[in-house]
Amino acid sequence: MPTRSPELLAPAGGPAPFAAALAAGADAIYMGMGSFNARRKAENFTYEAFEAACRTAHLAGARVYVTLNIVIKDREMADALELVRRCSRLGADAFIIQDWGLFAEVRRLMPSIETHISTQANIHDARGVAWCEAAGADRVTLSRELSIDEIAAIHEACPAIDLEVFAHGSICFSYSGICLLSSFCQAGRSANRGMCAQPCRLPYELLDEDGRVISAPGRGRPLCPRDTCTTDLLPRLVDTGAAALKLEGRMKAADYVYAVTDVYRRELDDALAGREPGRDERAGRARQLKRCFNRDFTHAYQDGRSDDDMMSYERSNNRGEVVGSVAGFRAHDPLTKGERMRAQIKGPAGVASLALDAPVGTGDLLELRDDADPDTFLTTLARRDAAAGELLDVEVPRPVVTGWRVRVIRSQEAIDRADAVLKRTVPRKRAVDVRVLARLGE
Known part of the structure; x- marks a missing residue:
């Protein structure tokens, strides 16, 4: 030691x-x-x-x-x-x-x-x-x-x-x-x-x-x-x-x-x-x-x-934490002309169901990525807390495929904790030893 x-x-x-x-x-x-x-x-x-x-x-x-x-x-x-x-x-x-x-x-x-x-x-x-x-x-x-x-x-x-x-x-x-x-x-x-x-x-x-x-x-x-x-x-x-x-x-x-x-x-x-x-x-x-x-x-x-x-041969950006995989996708019917045009190019927007192996918090930024083609990915926000073992539905702007890996790449909890620290008047207090000698009448 x-x-x-x-x-x-x-x-x-x-x-x-x-x-x-x-x-x-x-x-x-x-x-x-x-x-x-x-x-x-x-x-x-x-x-x-x-x-x-x-x-x-x-x-x-x-x-x-x-x-x-x-x-x-x-x-x-x-x-x-x-x-x-x-x-x-x-x-x-x-x-x-x-x-x-x-x-x-x-x-x-x-x-x-x-x-x-x-x-x-x-x-x-x-x-x-x-x-x-x-x-x-x-x-x-x-x-x-x-x-x-x-x-x-x-x-x-x-x-x-x-x-x-x-x-x-x-x-x-x-x-x-x-x-x-x-x-x-x-x-x-x-x-x-x-x-x-x-x-x-x-x-x-x-x-x-x-x-x-x-x-x-x-x-x-x-x-x-x-x-x-x-x-x-x-x-x-x-x-x-x-x-x-x-x-x-x-x-x-x-x-x-x-x-x-x-x-x-x-x-x-x-x-x-x-x-x-x-x-x-x-x-x-x-x-x-x-x-x-x-x-x-x-x-x-x-x-x-x-x-x-x-070595990180596949990618150089933030990998975050793997928290699960895509379990399914449900397409939305395009409602506007813009949505119909985007759907023709990239496919319809919809809801992805995520099978979670780890907890996810409200506001976490999630990445959905195809491991077979690492350049194919999208990001979305978690709108509620979800525990490991749950299915979490998230909005996505285009279709995703079952099996894509899901990661938390930005933790809202970490941001909130740092923000709370920055609001303190004193970032950190220090323990001190104080001895006081008092006499009656002085």
Whole structure:
């Protein structure tokens, strides 16, 4: 068992996800400021919002880290250093840095500032970690391709420096996210400059030297990994000695951040206390994660593998949770000229009966998809609560076929929980010990 509890580090792409992460129990939150971060398309923070977020986090006992996880050009160095200086004065606890020149200048000019080496720096062995420690870094975020055994070996070789490891979220196809594909495909939208266009998620064909398609069947997206999920491995990750468990998702909405952070908070607390959650609790947590955005889950890297088990060849969008299948379809008679015209093209609208294997809630967004042809699908809303084993009728704009798979791809319950958090005056309260000495007449 480690000598201290690992920090649960959650993402925030803006004030709403920040409040969600704090309310769900994050020990620390990382966020972007300005344009020197790998998620420039996120909402990020103004200086005023950042100062308020730091104050709120510190009152709750949480820390705040600023990401500067891109390469910095010479002409940008002065502005990047000014951002560090200003954010430090406004309450930042540490800075996550990729660029070695920026790191060296921060250490030289502001040696009291806490510095973390970004995963983008591709530190993947004990020698690299020892070099960072000697250079003055306080923490190293290891490459997410490392196995649990490799993480433990690095900690054993370098026990004096904090190690941060990824526990949940999207995986980049390239090692440590150092990718040039977006720059090549999307007119300079560099992943190393915070503008990744995610071309790895697109369909591709593999051609031979004569231009013939030789793609393997069922591998339309050969560069698209699944998402990491380590809930089943959390006790082992804790035992590696890692100082922080990182949840990916600075582009995700508040309901995602709240749901994922909440599950990992409970999982981590159980692991540290040696508790084993009951079957219903375990199933509920798994369902909560599945009903967040996911491309299906894997922990292949943590197992020391990189194989088909970690790839999402069929699709790159949200898979949600499979909750049943289409049991039947009843067509409506077209009533208007527009409905008759649409029916001639796509078939009549109607009602699909869904046989449920898992519960569905009012307002859940459901996806009905043909597994034999993954590009054929439609979405609809659940208009009532329904339990596992029930038939649920939903309106659909065109015919669907018996056997199509049904998924929940957006949970209304998760949205409602996050909305309730955002309405709180204080996202999270902190326990305090108070001693009062009272004397009569004073």
